[in-house]
Amino acid sequence: MNDYKLLLLANKAWAEQLREERPDYFTRQAEAQQPNFLWIGCSDSRVAPDQITNSPPGVMSIHRNVANLVYEEDRNLMAVLETAVERTRVRHIILCGHYGCGGVAQGWKREGTGAVGEWVAGVHDVYTEHAEEVDALPEGQRLNRMVELNVRDQLVRLARVPLVQAAFERGQELTLHGWVYDLRDGILKPLMTIDAGTRLDAVERPEPVLV
Ligand SMILES: [Zn+2]
Numbered sequence: 001m002n003d004y005k006l007l008l009l010a011n012k013a014w015a016e017q018l019r020e021e022r023p024d025y026f027t028r029q030a031e032a033q034q035p036n037f038l039w040i041g042c043s044d045s046r047v048a049p050d051q052i053t054n055s056p057p058g059v060m061s062i063h064r065n066v067a068n069l070v071y072e073e074d075r076n077l078m079a080v081l082e083t084a085v086e087r088t089r090v091r092h093i094i095l096c097g098h099y100g101c102g103g104v105a106q107g108w109k110r111e112g113t114g115a116v117g118e119w120v121a122g123v124h125d126v127y128t129e130h131a132e133e134v135d136a137l138p139e140g141q142r143l144n145r146m147v148e149l150n151v152r153d154q155l156v157r158l159a160r161v162p163l164v165q166a167a168f169e170r171g172q173e174l175t176l177h178g179w180v181y182d183l184r185d186g187i188l189k190p191l192m193t194i195d196a197g198t199r200l201d202a203v204e205r206p207e208p209v210l211v
């Protein structure tokens with residue numbers, strides 16, 4: 001049997017099981033969504049946000065791109081962000097990188113080509129900003145530190161987006177979290193948070209967690 005057919009079969013089994021356990025489940029799901037979280041993460045297939053956090057459907061809006069980057073010109077991300085902040089009013093936005101990120105590696109070393117190369121160019125700015133610290137590390141630790149510094153810099157960029165700033169100014173409950181997922185043990189490691197009270201020009205580099 002073709003692999004994609006297995007997906008459809010698995011979906012049927014999943015829906016049937018849920019219907020048995022909670023007969024009103026899909027009726028309620030169809031009414032409206034009220035997610036508490038927006039997740040911005042890497043497209044890497046191993047970092048499946050709802051699975052690694054055991055979140056059922058309806059709890060988390062998800063936006064993923066190569067190397068979990070934030071560009072204000074990215075209308076896709078801005079549309080997701082606007083919906084989450086202004087419409088569904090999530091209380092937490094989690095920006096999550098991961099150990100061994102290929103997108104970060106390509107952007108940092110300017111090795112990406114084609115669309116990926118263009119997309120991850122922003123990672124090189126992260127490297128330029130923190131080159132002294134990254135270059136001083138042993139070779140084997142540099143990529144993990146770049147992953148963490150990328151989370152930091154993207155989180156600050158996210159906090160500077162006008163619609164996020166507007167939410168902070170009107171006193172909306174909203175916290176931005178920078179996390180890293182460690183593929184080696186499956187554990188999410190919180191690096192930092194930003195909220196309305198954070199001075200964005202004085203955000204420190206996070207303590208290293210992914211050695
Ligand atoms: Zn990645």
